[in-house]
Amino acid sequence: MSAVQKQNTESQRARLLGSASAGILELTMFHPVDTISKRLMSNHGRITSLAQVNSVIFKEQANASIAKKFSSLFPGLGYAACYKVLQRIYKYSGQPIVKDFLAKNYGECFDQKFGKGTGKAIMHATAGSIVGIGEVVLLPLDVLKIKRQTNPNAFKGRGIFKLITEEKFALYRGWGWTAARNAPGSFALFGGNAFAKEYVFKLKDYSKATFFQNFCTSIAGACASLIVSAPLDVIKTRIQNKNFDNPQSGFTILKNMIKHEGFSSFFKGLTPKLLTTGPKLVFSFTLAQTLIPLYDRLLK
Template sequence: MSQASQPLPKPIRFLFGGLSGMAATLFVQPLDLVKNRMQLSGEGGKVKEHRTSFHAIAKIMRSEGFIGVYSGLSAGLLRQATYTTTRLGIYQMLFDKFTSADGTPPSFIKKAAIGITAGGIGAFVGTPAEISLIRMTADGRLPVNERRNYSSVFNALYRITKEEGLVTLWRGCGPTVFRAMVVNAAQLASYSQAKQFLLSFEERFRDNIFCHFCASMISGLVTTIVSMPVDIAKTRIQNMKHGEYSGVLDVYAKTIRSEGLFSLWKGFTPYYARLGPHTVLTFIFLEQMNLFYRKRFM
């Protein structure tokens, strides 16, 4: 077996999976913040705080400064350390398990099932960090006397547990897990098809980083359209203070009634702008870490 095809030790796969996601988050955290602010803008029939993503960025920079666009960074990093570590680690383990002895990879259906399983488990593990991220990125939009003022993700986890109970850390877990399963299924199918389509233009595309980037952006568009309604329900449930919603369907009913059907895709631009690059950066960092480890230790 060649060095490049040798599987990395399982602990290293989990470690590199988390580190690659955390590295990508350093670049896209401001887009996560804008997406969350956009999804909460106009909630409950209130006047919309942000007309567009660019208006949101300008307002955040003006009122909270440059550091403000990185609010909740510690929660974003912990989310990647939990969610992405688990998701990529389990995906690789299951992928290897279902790869035949002669090296034939799993079928497309099995790949999709593996992705859905890994995404669902990862989302459950990452929900406490997710709810901390939602609250920390949303805090700056509230009046000063209503802000939660978490100093870090660990302070958020401690205070949520103390003030609202341990179970609150998994509030919105259902839509979070469902979103992760939808995202993984949509990403896998659309990325595979987009890459296959692009490579059919042999004179323009090769199987390289540029092709991966283009396929990821196409995949991101499809995934964004499919998963945003689930994401906005998750965001609003996890951010609520006084039980404003009884569940996902209640979020949809109230949101559509007061803000219109297309409000389910509010924050589309930053969501899409985040999803594609984050996927590309995660896998670029992951491949480079894998390459470094193989060269140095294998």
């Protein structure tokens, strides 16, 4: 029997509760920094002064009081709540389901092809990549959240229900680029995490990892994921932040970025993303990996 197949798996209830808890706590703490990251990625051209940074981040509240500036970082919170919690439930409880399926049906193949330790880690990464691609089903919530954060004028004169009725499948605009971003990003997230558990901490059963071990391995996975997915994430964000009546294709954005902004534009927002989204991803991934086994023990 494959080494992967011998691992105990947590109950679906534990996975659901653990991932939902992680998503709620993440949203509570990190929505403002997510807004900052999205606004920096959406900015066209070079930023050469602190005044420009202030204008890009706070938009029309750039010259307002500190309190108003801070409150301006919470647009789209309702969409973010729906999206982030559903996304974390889908990703953190969905990846183990796919991993269990791969272990049951193809565990021996991974072991034979890559060796037991590496095969197990690559299987975790593959399961993450498959789940990452399927994450496009949540794309409309992400689109609405990003537009609220970066282009609130797109909502003028239209309520949410009218907007959804009018736009319909247009809310899935950029789904191909999103899937292309998610596939390697999720592969790197779960793969980096699994490789660190396998080769740094020498764990045979990943669910037995301590909070510190989960924290360290989550850092490895999160950094790998953000770096790998950065170029496609910039394109995805620019597709999604356009006005509903002025869409642009990903290839047009790609061409304009190369022509007018250069190769470095594909990594715009990477540093603040590593400093903001990185800790956010590490925070939720660490909590999910710690809470799921804990809930599993409590529910037995």
